[in-house]
Amino acid sequence: MSAGRLGFLMACGGAAVFLCLAIVFLLAIGRPPLTTLAQMALYGFGDSYSFSESLVKATPILLCALAVILPARLGLITVGGEGQLYFGALTGTAVVVAFPDGPAILLLPAMLVAGAAGGAIWSGVAGLLRARCNVNETISTLLMNYIAVLLVNYFIYGPWKDPESLGWPATIPFPAAAIVPTLFGTRVHLGLIAGVVAAVILHVGVTRTRWGIALSVLSGNRKVGVMAGFSFVSQTMLVMAIGGMLAGLAGICETSAIQGRLQAGISTGYGLTGFLVAWLSGQHFLRAVPIAILIGGLIAAGDALQLYSKIPSDSATILQGLLFVAALGASGLAGRWSARHG
Amino acid sequence: MDSQVYITAGSWVAAMLRSSTPLMMVTLGETLTQRVGIVNLGIEGQMLCGACVGFAAAAQTGSPELGLVAGAFAGVSLSLVHAVLCLGCSANQIGSGIAVWTLGLGLTSYFGRAAIGGKVSGLASIAGPDFANVPFVGPILTQLTPVAPLAIALVLFAGFWLYRTRTGLNWRVVGESFDASRALGIRPLLVQAQAIVVGGLLSGFAGAILSVDYTQTWANEMTKGRGFVAVGLVIVARWNPNLVLPVVLLFGLSEAATLRLQAAGLTVSPYLIGCLPYVVCLMCVVIVSLREDRIGGMPAELASVFGRRH
16 A cells, blocks of 8 residues: 555544544533534634634644644654743743833834744753753653743733733733734734744755755664764754744734733643644644644634533543544554555 | 650651652652553643542542542543553554643543532541640651552552562563563563553542642642653653652652741742742753763663653
């Protein structure tokens, strides 16, 4: 069987298993499964408003997925999207809190650069620990997620708390000069375009340049890569920093365009969802774009179901878990099949 | 005066043991799982499930013991997902662990909202209030519940079992070489499945201890990454159950110390203090990883999952 056909069968099998699991779950919570699934599709993509809301959710998910895929090209598994997103939101907000009256032409770029730099630093620490100290990047990024969330909480409950917010833990509302522009009168913002452009650039980078060869040689056999003159240390730092940059950008865009101020819960698990999207795409930059939009639709539909059908939106998290289980099972079995039959 | 010092020291030890009991259980479980070459990041989700189901069961029946048992079984059922994915479908272990975590997170926040605000009574302490003024052991016995000595006994037993019995040897062989164990007539997949289930049992139990006995409340995501901290501590303890006890206790001491300092008037934001467990855990992992080649201890089968060396 050709690789393409195996991949197709794997995707179909995974989707079928997911649908079965989803139906079992919906039956278990006493909802008519087919109607609810149809409703979800409608709430996710039924009209232009639902679609735009799905794109809003898809934006941070896509950026966080890219932050997982690029390190994966070097054989690194990071689960740090959430922490990088929060830390990027923190450093980006620092600029706004320091210069709330700055002109848009300076404030907006400075805020975005600071947010991206924050994410890059947070992820770069894990990269440095991996490259220099041989610390497993999965563990370090998982632990650093919790630290970043607590740091944001520290600032919004402490030094940056807006005295006029009547006890609500949040910074001052961002001035108009620090709001990321939105598109076509919807809540969809420039972050989405940044994500799609980044996906294309990274795809070209890893498939068409010397850099891409360096990554694939180093991830296949590090000794050969080092002998060929590639540096594992600097490549690790580079992919982690670029990944973190994108996740940090997601954080500051979410804070500025969607929330309008830094407050608790800027992300509802976008980092984790991004990890799921990266795996569903088979660590492929371009495939991540439509998958991120699909999963964004699932989450937006979860919110809508909570509003209209009183199904708690956590059901979307359960469905994500089931989707992940189905996809991992299918890809594992496909991998085993191709190992046995060449 | 002297007896006062002993009583203070005793309550320190009690506080340290009380806060580290859940972590001890879950670290032991993950140590045993990783000893056979399986990494399970899903213990965070299993712990959450144990905490949620255990709390709900204890609140429904009014019996904390039943809650602990129910929590342990909830951990086992979620760990079966990891076993099926990793062993049955040859799925990636890290990915599968994150999937199990996601499931645990979603299921507990969905079904856990019914349990929010419920009331449970924790386990009775080992000794009644009459013992409170006995130097040193008094505060320990009156503040601790039986789960703390149980956790210590389990850790000691696991160390003995792993290094001194035939089945323990089998487990270690599976972790060192899957193929060699098969040649020896051990069924490695069966051993790995058992180890995942044991890890599920202990992590679910740990979660139930946390919600039923320690905090006596249920809140969303209440384990706050303790499962991931445990994965870090397994590395620090070099996959050796005998080292789990000192590592977890040192970790618990640092936590208890910050709580005491805070109580003594040190005014630092609770959010910054909350960072401490993760920072300490990460620093410990960095220190042992720097000396990785010299101290060794990693089961060889793990190297292909997450221990890639230079």
